[in-house]
Amino acid sequence: MSTQPTPRTVTDLVGELTADPNALLKAYAANTAFRAATAEELTNPRNPFRRPVRPDDLAWLDYSPVLPDERQLLLSGLLGHRMLRNVYDAETAVLPPQADPAAAADGAHFHSAANRLLGTLVRPVLENHLLGHLDEGREELPAPTADALKAVVREYAERRAAEPYSAFATAAGRKDANSAATFLLIQAGVFLPAAYTAIGRGALAETSLAHPGLRAELQEIRRGWVEAAELYRSLFSGAGLTCSPAAYWQFSLGTSLARGNHLLGLSLAGDRLPELLGAVAHFLIDQAACAPHARDTLRGALNLRAAYFDSVAPVGPQGTDALVDRLLGPLPEVFGADQVTAFHRGFADAARFAERWNADLTAQLVWADRIEDYKTAAERIQHKLVSERIEVDLDTFVESHEETSTTHVHDEHRLVMIESGQMHFWNNVTHRIALSEGDKLLIPTSRLHGSVVLSGTCVYHQPIIPEEMFREFVSGTTE
Numbered sequence: 001m002s003t004q005p006t007p008r009t010v011t012d013l014v015g016e017l018t019a020d021p022n023a024l025l026k027a028y029a030a031n032t033a034f035r036a037a038t039a040e041e042l043t044n045p046r047n048p049f050r051r052p053v054r055p056d057d058l059a060w061l062d063y064s065p066v067l068p069d070e071r072q073l074l075l076s077g078l079l080g081h082r083m084l085r086n087v088y089d090a091e092t093a094v095l096p097p098q099a100d101p102a103a104a105a106d107g108a109h110f111h112s113a114a115n116r117l118l119g120t121l122v123r124p125v126l127e128n129h130l131l132g133h134l135d136e137g138r139e140e141l142p143a144p145t146a147d148a149l150k151a152v153v154r155e156y157a158e159r160r161a162a163e164p165y166s167a168f169a170t171a172a173g174r175k176d177a178n179s180a181a182t183f184l185l186i187q188a189g190v191f192l193p194a195a196y197t198a199i200g201r202g203a204l205a206e207t208s209l210a211h212p213g214l215r216a217e218l219q220e221i222r223r224g225w226v227e228a229a230e231l232y233r234s235l236f237s238g239a240g241l242t243c244s245p246a247a248y249w250q251f252s253l254g255t256s257l258a259r260g261n262h263l264l265g266l267s268l269a270g271d272r273l274p275e276l277l278g279a280v281a282h283f284l285i286d287q288a289a290c291a292p293h294a295r296d297t298l299r300g301a302l303n304l305r306a307a308y309f310d311s312v313a314p315v316g317p318q319g320t321d322a323l324v325d326r327l328l329g330p331l332p333e334v335f336g337a338d339q340v341t342a343f344h345r346g347f348a349d350a351a352r353f354a355e356r357w358n359a360d361l362t363a364q365l366v367w368a369d370r371i372e373d374y375k376t377a378a379e380r381i382q383h384k385l386v387s388e389r390i391e392v393d394l395d396t397f398v399e400s401h402e403e404t405s406t407t408h409v410h411d412e413h414r415l416v417m418i419e420s421g422q423m424h425f426w427n428n429v430t431h432r433i434a435l436s437e438g439d440k441l442l443i444p445t446s447r448l449h450g451s452v453v454l455s456g457t458c459v460y461h462q463p464i465i466p467e468e469m470f471r472e473f474v475s476g477t478t479e
Contacts (some may be wrong), residue, residue, distance in 0.1 A: 021063055021064050021122075021125040022058065022061070022062060022063055022064065024118070024121055024122050024125060025058055025063055025083065025122055025125065025126075026055070026058045026059075027118055028083065028087075028115075028118040028119065028121075028122045029053050029055035029058055029083060030055060031109050031110070031115050031118075032105075032106070032109050033049050033050060033051060033106040033107075033109045033110045033115075034051055034052060034053040034055060034083075034086065035052065035055065036052055036054060036055065036056065036404070036406050037052040037250060037404050037406040037407075037450075038402070038404055039402045039404045039452045041404075042250060042426070042429070042450075043247055043248055043250070043251075043429055044246065044247055044249065045097070045242045045244060045247040046096060046097060046098065046100050046102075046103060047096060047100060047102050047103040047106055048094050048095075048096055048103065048107075048244050048245070048246045048247070049094065049096075049103060049106035049107040049109070049110040049111075049246070050102070050103075050106050050246070050249070051082065051085075051086055051110075051246055051249050052249065052250060052406040053079055053082050053083055053086075053406075054079055054406045054408055057075065057079060057408070058079070061075065061076045061079065062076070063076060063080065063125055063126065063129045064125075064129075065129070066128060066129060066132035066133055067080070067129050067130060067132070067133060068133055068136075069133045069136065069137060072130075072133070072254075072255075072258070072356060073254065073255070073356075073360055073409065073445075073446035074409065074411045074445075074446060075408060075409055075410070075411055076129065077130060077254050077258075078253075078254035078257075078408065078409050078448075079408075080126050080129055080130045080254075081130060081254045081257035081258050081261055082249075082252075082254075082257060083122065083126055084123070084126040084127070084130060084257075084261045084265075085194070085257050085260065085261055085264075086110070086119070087119035087120075087122060087123050087126065088194075088261065088264040088265070088268065090110060090111060090115060090116050090119050091116070091268075092197060094107070094110075094111075097242070097244065127265060130258070130261070131261075131262070131265070134349045134352070138345065138348055138349070138352075139348065140341075140344075141340070141341060141344045144337035144338070144340045144341045145337070145340060146324070146325075146328065146332060146340060148340075149324060149328070149340050149343060149344050150320065150321045150324050152344065152347075153281060153285070153320045153321075153323075153324055153347060154317050154320045154321065156282075156285065156347075156351060157285045157289070157315070157316065157317040157320045158317045160285060160286060160289040161289050161316060161317060164289070164290070164293045165290065165293070165354075165358040165362075166358060166359075166362045167184065167358050167361040167362045167365065168184075168290070168293040168294060168296075168297045169293075170361075170362045170365045170366060171183075171184045171297050171301065171365055172296075172297045172300055172301060174365060174366075174369040175369055176369055176430075177300070177301035178301050178302060178430065179368070179369070179428050179430040179431060180301065180365045180368070180369060181239075181297055181298050181300075181301035181302050182239055182241070182302065182428065182429065182430050183251065183361075183364070183365065183368070183428050183429075183430075184294070184297065184298075184361070184365070185235070185236065185239055185241065185298060185302075186241070186248045186251050186252065186429070187252065187253055187256040187357075187361060188294070189236065189241070189243055189244075189245060189247075189248065190245050190246075190248070190249075190252040190256045190257060190260065191256050191257075191259050191260045192225075192232075193245045193260075194245070194259075194260025194261070194263060194264050195259075195260060195263050195283050196221075196222060196225040197264065197267070198260075198263035198264050198266065198267035198276065198279075198280075199218055199221050199222050199225075199263075199267075199280055199283075200218075200222045201264075201267035201268065202218045202267050202273070202276050202277070202280065203215055203218035203219045203222060205270070205273060207273070210330070210331065210334050210335070211329045211330060211331055211334075213326065213329060214277075214327070214329060217326050217327065218280070221280070221284070221313075224311070224313060227311075228308055228311040231307050231308040231311055232308050234305075234307075234308075235298070235304065235306060235307075235308045238302070238304045238305070238306075239298075239302050239304060241429075248429055250406060250407040250450060251407065251427075251428060251429055251448070253357070253360055253361060253364065253448060254360075254409070254448075255353070255356050255357035255360040255361070256357060256361075258353050258356070258357070259350075259353045259354060259357055262279060262349060262350060262353050263276070263279050263280070263283065263350070266279055266346060272342070272346075274328070274331060274338075274339045274340075274342035274343045274346065275342050275343070275345050275346030275349075276346060277327040277328060277343055277346065278327075278342070278343035278344055278345060278346030278347035278348075278350070279346040279347065279349065279350040280327060280346075281320075281323055281324060281327055281343075281346075281347055282346070282347045282350035282351055282354070283350065284313070284315050284323065285315050285320065285323070286350075286351075286354055287312050288312055288313065288314050288315040288316070291309040291310075291312040292309065294306070294309050295309035295310065324343075327343075328340070328343050331343075360446070363444075363446075363447070364427070364447060364448060367427075367444060367447050368427045368428055368447075371433060371441070374441055374442040374443075374444075374474075375439070375440060375441050375442070377442045377473045377474055378415050378416075378417075378440035378441050378442040379440055380473050381415060381442065381465060381469060381470075381473050382415060382417065382440055382463075384469070384473075385463065392463050392464055392465065392466065393463070393464040394461055394462065394463045394464065395461070395462045395464075396459070396460075396461050396462075397458075397459070397460055397461075397462070398457060398458075398459050399423075399453045399457065399458050399460075400453060400456070400457055400458075401453055401454070401455065401456050401457070402452060402453060402454075403452070403453045403458075404450070404451070404452045404453075405450050405451045405452070406450055407426075407448055407449060407450035408448070408449070408450065409445070409446045409447060409448055409449075410443060410445060410446070410447075411445065411446075412445055412464050412465070413442070413443070413444050413445050413464070413465040413466075413467070413470040414442075414443050414462045414463065414464055414465065415440055415441070415442055415443075415461075415462060415463045415465060416435065416439075416440065416441045416443060416460060416461075416462055417439075417440050417460060417461045417462070417463070418435050418436060418437055418438065418439045418440070418458065418459075418460045419437065419459040419460060419461060420437050420455075420457070420458065420459045421436070421437065421453065421454075421455035421456070421457055421458030421459060421460075422434065422435065422436040422437075422453075422454040422455045422458065423435050423436075423451050423452060423453050423454055423455075423458050423460070424451060424452050424454060425441065425449060425450075425451045426449065426450055426451065427447070427448060427449045427450075435451075442465070442470075442473075442474070444470070444474070
């Protein structure tokens, strides 16, 4: 007589999943809204819920450990921040620009109780993997006092005013400055809405007795964003884009997502309010310093008025003491010096994310603008491999018509060598790069890209290039 298996309860299932963080993430990424992209889904301006994650890659990625600082730009970082942004955004109402059957279907999956439950379970796994490194290498305050904190914040504002991010000059100086500026604008489009959502959530905190002025301060910051909404929309429409944060999901750098995720995560952690306030202080100072450079870059490259950036409230070095006073307020007197330390922690971590974003964006803009140079480097590297009979690890792919590779990064330098067939390769919304039989392209570690097969089949190889060899052949292609 056969025995019936014992039914599993929800508690049993949750227990099994949480015992293996990677199994939990696979279950989360199996949501149909996160499925791999098709050839028609390079952008999704009408469907804010369609957010490809590359779920198949989770079969070999390990999210159990903390991702070290030096590995933050690798694939698990990119996919992890995509998933974490989805976790955070699922708790916020999102409307598509108009009624759309595909958006309705994906939206139902995105906001479903099952997805939100799984999101709650994967959130600590992702936050540990992606954000756990912040406790290493953080420079602490010389003393846990408001004066010491103000000195650090003031010095940062002075440096930011004197030393603009390299990404702005890099974008303006590209041969194809239009494409570079478009990519720069896309990064702002995924970060700014997240930052102001976090500030809005902070304004909902019950702080009226301990810090009477805080709620009004955060609401005022958020109000400035709301009042500039038309300027913000016109900034994107003038470039032929939409301001929907997920419209260009595949072209959002992991570092752009990370900056937003840092703020969003703090805004959802009720026990980390001082850290959120420190991160908000950094955001306001950083945006004020960046605004004129972003405006000038977009005006010059895209012929935009870019008046949105004129609406950004100025916060120069002379105004940082007052900013700290307004945000930190009486918290140290009420709750102790730990409030100052936590504020600084949020500020310092936000600055760290911003510096990483600038370096990542600068490198991406340079590589994307110098594709011909990287094709030449690829030819030279392949000649060296063959002529000197150097053996390296190699992956071979056989893909069919319209098979699409959702944008991703590699954890090592790779050549793309087309043996047969044709594909379109992309690293921006502005153009496609045609590759066919015999073509080669060098893709550095952590550079965002994707592709689609145009022919019936396409066979291509990806030799993995050692760091020493890469450096030998990329001299002169990094600026």
